[in-house]
Amino acid sequence: MEQFFELLITAFLIMAGLFGLVGSFGLLKLNDAMSRLHAPTKATTLGVGGVLLASMANAYANGPYLSVHELMITLFLLLTAPITANFIAKVHIHQRESRNSLPTAGEDGAWATKNLPDTDEG
Amino acid sequence: MILYAAIFAFGCFALAILMNLWKVLFADAIADRILALDTMFINAIALMVLYGIALGTGIYFEAAMIVAMLGFVSTVAYARFILRGNIIE
Numbered sequence: 001m002e003q004f005f006e007l008l009i010t011a012f013l014i015m016a017g018l019f020g021l022v023g024s025f026g027l028l029k030l031n032d033a034m035s036r037l038h039a040p041t042k043a044t045t046l047g048v049g050g051v052l053l054a055s056m057a058n059a060y061a062n063g064p065y066l067s068v069h070e071l072m073i074t075l076f077l078l079l080t081a082p083i084t085a086n087f088i089a090k091v092h093i094h095q096r097e098s099r100n101s102l103p104t105a106g107e108d109g110a111w112a113t114k115n116l117p118d119t120d121e122g
Numbered sequence: 123m124i125l126y127a128a129i130f131a132f133g134c135f136a137l138a139i140l141m142n143l144w145k146v147l148f149a150d151a152i153a154d155r156i157l158a159l160d161t162m163f164i165n166a167i168a169l170m171v172l173y174g175i176a177l178g179t180g181i182y183f184e185a186a187m188i189v190a191m192l193g194f195v196s197t198v199a200y201a202r203f204i205l206r207g208n209i210i211e
Contacts, residue, residue: 021135087201095204
């Protein structure tokens with residue numbers, strides 16, 4: 001049983017390290033701003049999730065009891081990563097795109113980030 | 123074996139933080155800098171939890187939790203400052 005947990009924790013740690021590395025390498029490697037948004041928000045979140053799972057398994061195997069409070073960080077990161085990505089995409093649209101370079105917004109007319117009064121339209 | 127895996131993961135996340143630092147310093151758009159800073163926060167959380175595993179204590183959990191919250195709030199505040207000109211209207 002001890003051997004099993006050691007293998008499990010090792011597998012989680014190696015997987016987490018590789019995912020974290022891939023996420024940050026994608027930030028350097030991908031050449032479009034909106035593609036770059038994908039690598040850190042998905043792969044790095046998965047990497048941290050792997051570390052936290054390893055921490056849980058380690059606490060169960062070597063400590064007095066199973067600790068579940070690592071799940072709090074996992075839940076928090078999984079909840080906040082899409083919100084962060086949405087805000088960063090809005091910043092990109094605000095600074096780098098104009099009304100004409102965006103696809104149409106359907107029946108609303110213009111995207112909310114670009115829907116400014118006429119006087120301060122950039 | 124766990125220790126060697128933890129050292130491997132330490133190396134991966136340290137390299138990841140260096141890549142993020144490069145992007146924070148030399149990116150050409152503000153959106154990229156915010157993204158790199160947010161990724162740096164997440165990698166720092168991973169390093170803290172890894173340090174807790176390597177030392178066998180649960181003390182670093184609270185630090186990781188607080189850094190997770192601060193990272194989210196600061197990223198949203200920065201993005202909102204760029205978008206709206208102030209943070210709390």
